[in-house]
Every structure is written in C-alpha cells, then in structure tokens.
Amino acid sequence: MDQEKRQSIYLQAKQWVLEAGKTIRSRINDPLTISTKSNPNDLVTTMDDDTEYFFAKNIKQTYPDHLIISEEGYGDELESLDGTIWIIDPIDGTMNFVHQKRNFAISVGVYQDGIGEIGLIYDVMADVLYSAKRGEGAFKNQTRLPQLPEKSFHESILGLNHFWLCENSLVEEKVMQRLVKTVRGTRAYGSAALEFAGVAEGIIDGYMTMDIAPWDIAAGIVIVNEVGGKTTNAFGEQVNMLQKNPVLTCNPSIQTELIEDYMKKGKK
Template sequence: MAIWHEVDKAVKQWLKDARKSIVESLESALDIDTKSNANDLVTNVDKETEQFFVKQIKEHYPHHKIVGEEGFGDKIDDLKGIVWIIDPIDGTMNFVHQKRNFYISIGILEDGIGRVGYLYDVILDELYWASKGKGAFFNEEMISPLEEGNINEAIIGFNPASIHSEQAAQTFIPLLKDVRGARSYGSAAMEFAYVATGRLDAYISLGLSPWDFAGGKIIVEELGGVVTDLQGNPVNMLEKSSILAARPELHKQLCDYLQS
C-alpha cells in the first residue's frame, strides 16, 4: 500500500528531527522526575519528544490513533484501524546517566497486525526497521533472517533485577548457568535490536509495556524470530507482559526450559 511508503518516509525524517533536538538537549541541564518509583525516571526530553511525534502524526494522519509512554496520545481500548505505539526515550536511565544507549521505539499496527517497526539509536544515528513482508534493515542494509540457535551457545539479554524472589532465582539462575552468557543493556529497544542483528540470541524480560516491545516485536518477527510471553502465549499489545524474544528454535527450547 502506498500509505506505508509515505509513512516510512515521514517517520525517518521525524526521527532525524527528533535526534537533532535530543542531542542539543544534552548540552543543557535535564529536568528529571520519577514515576512509579525512584528508579523509574522521566525527563523533559521524554515528554517533549513524545509531544513532537504526536503533533506530527495528528497533523499528517488525523485518523490514526496513538499510544505513548508519557500519555500524550489517545486513550484506546482496542486496536482497530491504524495505531502508533511510541516510546520517545527507551532507556531513560541510560539517557540521564550515560548520555548514550537509549532509543526511540515506534511500532505501527493496522487492525492489531504489526505493519512497520522502528528502533533508533539516537546517539549513533543507527536505525533498525522493518516493513511486514518486505524485510528488515539496519539503516538501508537488509538484515539476514535469524538462524535457529540453541541454549548452550546462546547469549541472552536479561536484567539481573528480575531475580527479586526465591521463585525467580529458582527459575532463572539455572538458565543463566546453562547459556553461554547474559548481558543487560538497560533498554528493551536496544536488546530487541541486538536480537534482530544476532548480537544477542534471545531477550527475556518479566514486565514490559507495549511501547517497550511494539517496534522490536515487528522487526524480530519479520526476521523469523518469535516473540511471546514467557509461557509462549501471544502478547497483548495494549497490556504489560513478560517477553521472550528469540531465534526460532531457541525460543522453543527456552519455553520448554522455563516451563520445566
């Protein structure tokens, strides 16, 4: 459809415009606040970036709906029509403390089906993106489909903070011993991008919101990867969910492992 070519061109330009503003903001003092807890940070730049995208979308595509992390989009209870799911700064703690390793994440769905996804490394100016049925790309270079993979050779993305109970320890510590290695990058978008490009073989998280995984899910699935909750069930794109994103055969192995 012509609309997706038009949307793709627009999003890529808006990402460049947002990058310019975000990079300039790093030269000034940030207005930092907290949300659910002292480690759940939000800055003026998160809010301003989301407002920028909402303004552009409403001007160019007034009939589209928007779900944004910072609440400047729409209140919706279904995925009918075209819905944009946006995280303006994924990895806010990295943004605040490191001034790098944060992403803009955008997933666009049509009647609940992921059509195009974007994960943008703002500082490195690197874009991972996919269009359903047309492949996935790193900048303009096509990404190869994901190979099968297996647990013993796998590098997985996993946040150690997820081990917050005895039950979680019993579940994950044996797994972390059986895989080749584990990494934690502080940005779900970054970890999805790394699964897409084979830098990670899988990514596990206990509780992500739709804006954390919408863009990455579209990209990983376009490459033949599998994205579900930890029980292997489809994720609800309007609710929080655990996430298991992995190479296809590795996903099956990890599901079986976690169930046992």
C-alpha cells in the same frame, strides 16, 4: 494496510524519528528536569516529554484519524487495537540517557488492526536506525539484516534484566539461575528497544523481561519478525499490546527449549 500506504507512512515516520534524534543530540548536554514515576528508578525527563509531544502533535496534524499509544501521556485511551495505531516510546532507556548520555533509543511502531506494519528503532547517539516494514525485510541503516541462523541453546547469549530476582517475579529464582548457568552468557543493556534490535541483528539470541509495556516492544516486534525471530509472552502466549506483559523475543531455534524447560517449569 496496502504496500503504498505502508511506504508513505514509513517515510513520514522515518523523517520524524531522525528529526527528533537530531534535536536530542543537539540538546544532550542541556540541563534536565528529572522526575520519577512508579518508583525512584522509573525516570522521566523533559526530553521524554518534549519528544513525545513532537510525535503526537505531528501525527495528529498529519493523520487525524490515527491513534496513539505512548508512555508520557500524549496518547489516546484505547480499549482495542482497531484502526491505525502509533505505539511510541520517545526515549527508551531513560536511565541510560540520564547517566550515560548514550545507549537509548527512539522506538516507533505502527500497527493496523493489531498487526505490526512498521517498526523503527533509532539508536540516537550512535546514529543507527533499525527499521522494518511488514513483509519487506529488516534493515540496519541501509544494510538488510539476514534471516537468523540456527543456534544451539548452550551457545546462546540472552539479554536479561534483574527483575527475575524480585520478590514478585513470575519465575522461580532457582530456575533462572539454572538458565543463566546453561547459556553461554547474559547481558543487560538497559533499553528494551535496543535489545530487540540486537536480537534482530543476531548479536544476542534472545531477550526476556518479566514486565514491560507495549511502547517498549512494538517497533522491535515488527523488526524481529522480519528476520524470522519470534516474540511471545514469557510463557509462549500471544503478547497483549494494550497492557504490560512478561515478554520473550528470540531466535526461533532456542524458543521451545527456553519456554518449555525453563519458563513454564519455573512459573510460580
């Protein structure tokens, strides 16, 4: 994708993201219809559906040849990443949205033939937009984010959710316990998009999850790339953007130790 086309799509995507966020804020206290998907804790609301429909409708009207991967059913059935693809999570952190009315984000990534070109993560209630265009740096609102500094593994803070404790976890529990005891601290924010943004900003040094969908991470990968961060699956392999993956995004200075000494050694 050339720079002119990337800029044009970025400006349009940014406009839609901010408009959708404004609508969510205006309706944040409205009654919600809440249902579940794969399990009782996998929530979806009318706001998720309405927001995704807003994006899908506008994308298809404005860019009829573009494709969509999305969470709530308005996307296309894709078997490849050929073409221009919007990868959308209308509300990343739905449980936070329902219970806290904050700490959730709109996540929009635009990919061209499998390459991340544009990433937008909008912390709706804080009115903070993380954004990036490939090769042009990453920003928090209007402030350019610096390249990630060297970081000691023992001084690192990692974003970890609880799924490594589950019976079907891909990693041995004792290895994960050792990891938690070795790093400076761990955090769980409940929104993968905001955890990717935290890695890009340098307020956490890595984020790892054992099972996550492309729409949760597509925008974040683009943004983390632009500050020198690295994103792979949890074992150092390329992320498959057409299916769920165990994913690690982090400061590059801790990547090798985290993967080689913990993830690969602890793999079941």
